[in-house]
Amino acid sequence: MRLRTLLLAVAMCLVIGTRADAEDTAHKSAVTVTKTEHPRKRLDFSVDIPAPIDEVWNCFTTREGMVSWITPDAQVELRPGGKWLALFPGAAPGGGTILSYAPQQQLTLHAMAPEQFPTVRKEGTTAVFTFIALDDSHTRLHLSQIGWKSGPEWRRAYEHLAIGNAMLLDQLLNRFLHGPIDWSKETK
Numbered sequence: 001m002r003l004r005t006l007l008l009a010v011a012m013c014l015v016i017g018t019r020a021d022a023e024d025t026a027h028k029s030a031v032t033v034t035k036t037e038h039p040r041k042r043l044d045f046s047v048d049i050p051a052p053i054d055e056v057w058n059c060f061t062t063r064e065g066m067v068s069w070i071t072p073d074a075q076v077e078l079r080p081g082g083k084w085l086a087l088f089p090g091a092a093p094g095g096g097t098i099l100s101y102a103p104q105q106q107l108t109l110h111a112m113a114p115e116q117f118p119t120v121r122k123e124g125t126t127a128v129f130t131f132i133a134l135d136d137s138h139t140r141l142h143l144s145q146i147g148w149k150s151g152p153e154w155r156r157a158y159e160h161l162a163i164g165n166a167m168l169l170d171q172l173l174n175r176f177l178h179g180p181i182d183w184s185k186e187t188k
Contacts, residue, residue, distance in 0.1 A: 031166040041148040047169045051176045053133040057104045069175035072183040117157040
C-alpha cells in the first residue's frame with residue numbers, strides 16, 4: 001500500500017485560483033510552498049533536510065540516490081542534455097532533461113508534467129533545484145518551477161504540481177529521517 005501511495009504521489013509531482021503575489025500553503029508538510037501569479041507565474045518550494053549537502057546532492061544526481069527515495073528505477077546522465085528520469089513500473093517516466101548543473105549548488109531541468117497534462121508535458125517547464133548548506137549536517141533544498149503558460153490545462157497542472165512537488169520533497173525528507181526505501185519490501 002505504501003508503494004502505491006508513494007508512486008502515485010511521485011507520479012503526480014514530476015516533471016512537475018490564487019490571488020496575485022499571494023503565498024499559499026498547498027500541502028501541509030515540512031515543505032514551504034509559495035505560489036506567485038504576477039509578474040511571472042512560478043511555484044517555489046523549500047525544505048530543510050537533516051543531511052550534508054553532498055548526500056542530498058547525490059540523491060538527485062545518481063541513479064542509486066534517486067532509487068533511495070523516489071522510484072525503484074531511475075536514469076541519470078549528469079550533463080547538459082542528459083536524462084533525469086524516474087522510471088515508474090507500469091507508468092510513463094517522470095522528470096526531464098538536464099539543462100545545466102553546478103555541483104552541490106544547482107540542478108536545472110526541462111521538466112515534464114504528468115501524463116494527464118499532455119500539452120504541459122510536451123512543452124515543459126523549468127525546474128531549478130538549489131542546494132544550500134546550512135551547516136555540516138543540514139541542507140536547504142529550494143525548487144523554483146518557472147515557464148508557466150496560460151490556459152486551462154496549464155492552470156490545472158500548476159495547481160496539481162503545487163501539491164505534487166511538495167509531496168515529492170516530503171518524500172526526500174522522509175528518506176533522510178527514516179532511511180532509504182527498500183523497494184523489495186515495498187512491492188509486497
